[in-house]
Amino acid sequence: MKIFVSSLVTGMEAERAAVVGAVRALGHDAVTAETFGARTDSPQVACLAGVRGSDCVVLVLCGRYGTKQPSGMSATHEEFREARDRRPLLAFVQDGIDREPDQEGFVAEVQKWQGGQFTERFSTADELRDAVTRALHRWELSTAVGAPDAVEMLARATGLLPSEERGFHNGVTTLAVAVVGGPRQSILRPVELEEGPLRRHLHQSGRFGETPIFVDAEGVESAIEAHAFVLSQSNRSVRLDEEGAIRIVLPLSEGRAGITALIEENLRETLVRALRFSSNLLEHIDNVHRLSHVAIAARINGAGGSSWRTRQEHAASPNQGSWNMHTDDRPPTALSPPSRPRAALRQQVDELAEDFTVLFRRQFKSAR
Incomplete structure (x- = not known):
């Protein structure tokens, strides 16, 4: 299955690598912004299409919100909005850090939507890898009977x-x-x-x-x-x-x-x-x-x-x-x-x- 990895790119290289490693260890394909290559459309259009084309989205939230797009939201925030009504979404929130005000609001929105059901916390990249592995395994079990009809x-x-x-x-x-x-x-x-x-x-x-x-x-x-x-x-x-x-x-x-x-x-x-x-x-x-x-x-x-x-x-x-x-x-x-x-x-x-x-x-x- 295709798992889209949504997070800031710059400054989160270790965390993204941990998520990609967990996804691949479970036999799935990791879809990331880095894999899209040269395209005629904008990078964010490509990412939103990647969300729609994936089976599940892994969202990782740190302290920074990211550059705002023309919509007034960061690219990661747009990806969350695109995924929440269309795809299963597993959210992971970094602990022990200071967050920008916009990021605090984003985290609150995600946790309200998820209701804590698929939201986990982590401190290090290793903890994130383990948390993603557990969450993806639970998600696999929940979908083992097939897709909703x-x-x-x-x-x-x-x-x-x-x-x-x-x-x-x-x-x-x-x-x-x-x-x-x-x-x-x-x-x-x-x-x-x-x-x-x-x-x-x-x-x-x-x-x-x-x-x-x-x-x-x-x-x-x-x-x-x-x-x-x-x-x-x-x-x-x-x-x-x-x-x-x-x-x-x-x-x-x-x-x-x-x-x-x-x-x-x-x-x-x-x-x-x-x-x-x-x-x-x-x-x-x-x-x-x-x-x-x-x-x-x-x-x-x-x-x-x-x-x-x-x-x-x-x-x-x-x-x-x-x-x-x-x-x-x-x-x-x-x-x-x-x-x-x-x-x-x-x-x-x-x-x-x-x-x-x-x-x-x-x-x-x-x-x-």
């Missing part, structure tokens, strides 16, 4: 979403969100779904965690359904299967006296809650990131002829709205492309929720 992942995600029976409406509009990881593989053993530790964690996080799913006023029921463990309340549920696929159902409707409204801000906040809960649950069951990518699908059920409104619009005229005894079996909603790096589920949750809200708004209003 975006089409397959999306099919699994949409298949998890519940559909509603036409002509039936229980008076509550719900949002179902499915998060499926890839490459597809077994994450939990069947016995783990039934053991106490996982169940206790789901009960605890579902009620009292950072983004609780359940309410205190009602008990939570648990069940095993085929290869999945399910916790549920009225109009609320969490489903987790052996492949680490997650489905969350939460209520959305707001209205009174038979007049219902789908509130845009409520939808966005509920999406954020579901995505954050899913991210935290994935970290709990797969903290070595065997599932490197996720596909997300969502569906609104029970909306019927409800009106789409903002909170301001609803507050101004709460008794205006629409009602339809027949529900619309709207198709699932998904992003394009459907597969995203798993880190996006944590670091871009607000953007993901905004994008899904826009897609739902289009779908909902086009049906009027």
Whole structure:
């Protein structure tokens, strides 16, 4: 496989040599700026193309930021931005040194994106070589089952979403969100779904965690359904299967006296809650990131002829709205492309929720 080495060149010769040595010792090809030779395009264009053409990127950060390009970022910073949404990225940060202010900000950005999962620290070139060897070996193990299949992942995600029976409406509009990881593989053993530790964690996080799913006023029921463990309340549920696929159902409707409204801000906040809960649950069951990518699908059920409104619009005229005894079996909603790096589920949750809200708004209003 091709491993792109991203760092400053001048002043980091020993560190770059250590990374290249580790890459080659594991049987991979090291792609570096020094190997590009004479080209008609600029060196940085060649490096960014090298990032896109590689299977993985090793990023090494020292104290200096580097010369800023026309973008206002250093070449290494540009390479990180190019890689983070496209390629697995292993980051290594040098300890015991003074950093330039721009480099401090860059390191903070990398660590926030990586969440510490693939970020290691080093002091010497020898320590860096050993750290890169360990990290690449872990990455190899995580990808041994193959590359993520975006089409397959999306099919699994949409298949998890519940559909509603036409002509039936229980008076509550719900949002179902499915998060499926890839490459597809077994994450939990069947016995783990039934053991106490996982169940206790789901009960605890579902009620009292950072983004609780359940309410205190009602008990939570648990069940095993085929290869999945399910916790549920009225109009609320969490489903987790052996492949680490997650489905969350939460209520959305707001209205009174038979007049219902789908509130845009409520939808966005509920999406954020579901995505954050899913991210935290994935970290709990797969903290070595065997599932490197996720596909997300969502569906609104029970909306019927409800009106789409903002909170301001609803507050101004709460008794205006629409009602339809027949529900619309709207198709699932998904992003394009459907597969995203798993880190996006944590670091871009607000953007993901905004994008899904826009897609739902289009779908909902086009049906009027």
